[in-house]
Amino acid sequence: MTGRTRDVTPEQFIERGREVLEVETSAVAALTDRVGGSFAEAAAAVLGCTGRVVVTGIGKSGIIGRKIAATLASTGTPALFMHPAEGLHGDLGMVTSGDVVLVLSNSGEQPEMDKLMPSLRRIGVTVIAMTGSAASTLGRGADIVLDSGVEREACPLDLSPTASTTAMLALGDALAMAVLSGRDFEARDYAVFHPGGSLGRRLMLRVREVMLTGDAVPTLGPDCPMREVARVISEGRLGHGLVVDEAGAVVGIISDGDLRRAMLGGGDPMRLCAADVMTRGPKTISGDALAIEALEEMEQRAIMALAVLDGEGRPEGIVHLHDLMGRAQFRIG
Numbered sequence: 001m002t003g004r005t006r007d008v009t010p011e012q013f014i015e016r017g018r019e020v021l022e023v024e025t026s027a028v029a030a031l032t033d034r035v036g037g038s039f040a041e042a043a044a045a046v047l048g049c050t051g052r053v054v055v056t057g058i059g060k061s062g063i064i065g066r067k068i069a070a071t072l073a074s075t076g077t078p079a080l081f082m083h084p085a086e087g088l089h090g091d092l093g094m095v096t097s098g099d100v101v102l103v104l105s106n107s108g109e110q111p112e113m114d115k116l117m118p119s120l121r122r123i124g125v126t127v128i129a130m131t132g133s134a135a136s137t138l139g140r141g142a143d144i145v146l147d148s149g150v151e152r153e154a155c156p157l158d159l160s161p162t163a164s165t166t167a168m169l170a171l172g173d174a175l176a177m178a179v180l181s182g183r184d185f186e187a188r189d190y191a192v193f194h195p196g197g198s199l200g201r202r203l204m205l206r207v208r209e210v211m212l213t214g215d216a217v218p219t220l221g222p223d224c225p226m227r228e229v230a231r232v233i234s235e236g237r238l239g240h241g242l243v244v245d246e247a248g249a250v251v252g253i254i255s256d257g258d259l260r261r262a263m264l265g266g267g268d269p270m271r272l273c274a275a276d277v278m279t280r281g282p283k284t285i286s287g288d289a290l291a292i293e294a295l296e297e298m299e300q301r302a303i304m305a306l307a308v309l310d311g312e313g314r315p316e317g318i319v320h321l322h323d324l325m326g327r328a329q330f331r332i333g
Contacts (some may be wrong), residue, residue, distance in 0.1 A: 026212040028170045029162040034147045042128045043178040051098030053079040060161040061104040067170035076185040084112040097124040106164045108136025117141050125268050208287035211308050211317035222275035229274050240305045242315050245277045249313035252278030254328045295324050
């Protein structure tokens with residue numbers, strides 16, 4: 001720090017902050033038109049990689065590279081970060097001919113990268129360069145070039161990497177998600193790769209450990225009038241209610257969507273009863289199933305809740321998408 005400061009008003013702080021966001025937003029938006037053939041080639045190379053994606057970069061680009069490697073690894077693409085200086089002193093031993101190396105450098109003219117390239121060529125990897133200068137030494141030496149160039153940095157001195165690193169981060173996310181679209185990668189896989197995270201831990205629990213039970217499960221009879229149906233579902237705060245017959249077996253489920261369709265279906269909805277609007281034969285799941293299985297079923301069926309039944313078809317509970325994803329408090333009875 002220089003110890004020197006300037007008098008800046010709150011309004012000036014706000015103005016400068018907005019200017020920076022506008023510059024970085026424009027930088028990311030400009031990338032859209034550059035997502036073309038070379039991007040598809042890079043995604044295909046990563047998807048077809050028989051080894052690992054080795055991401056490397058120095059300085060701020062290296063920090064972004066670490067994040068890109070982490071995103072790839074967490075979404076089904078084996079990936080790691082290699083610091084270029086460490087690579088020059090032995091870490092290149094972790095790189096094999098089946099790998100893809102993603103090199104990040106805004107200028108494309110780092111000496112460390114120049115020294116790495118001959119060794120990468122001898123190893124026989126595919127090199128993808130993410131750079132702001134396709135004509136740079138890095139750009140000319142790479143197999144595939146992703147243009148992450150920006151018109152200017154958000155830094156008022158046009159020196160500190162700001163817009164350029166934001167562009168790299170966004171382009172790296174775009175590459176990782178494009179590759180993900182080519183993988184048979186599901187929420188179950190994400191949970192397995194994130195056992196230490198709250199979502200991963202939750203999704204590896206059994207359904208009975210996260211389902212709502214007892215009075216937290218709205219239930220009503222087939223003959224229940226619409227006004228009572230609306231009251232029960234509203235007070236239950238799940239947007240769903242289970243319809244049970246005289247023996248206590250579940251015969252249907254009613255959602256907020258069912259109520260809306262009844263209201264818009266013509267005639268007097270108040271003359272209807274639960275049996276008239278319920279979805280018969282609702283999708284169910286066992287309490288012993290994994291929570292991740294419940295999530296996959298909901299995604300496949302485009303529904304928000306599943307009934308959990310015992311061996312006699314009676315309700316043990318209900319599991320809701322919001323509870324699985326952690327956006328509601330678990331109420332385990």
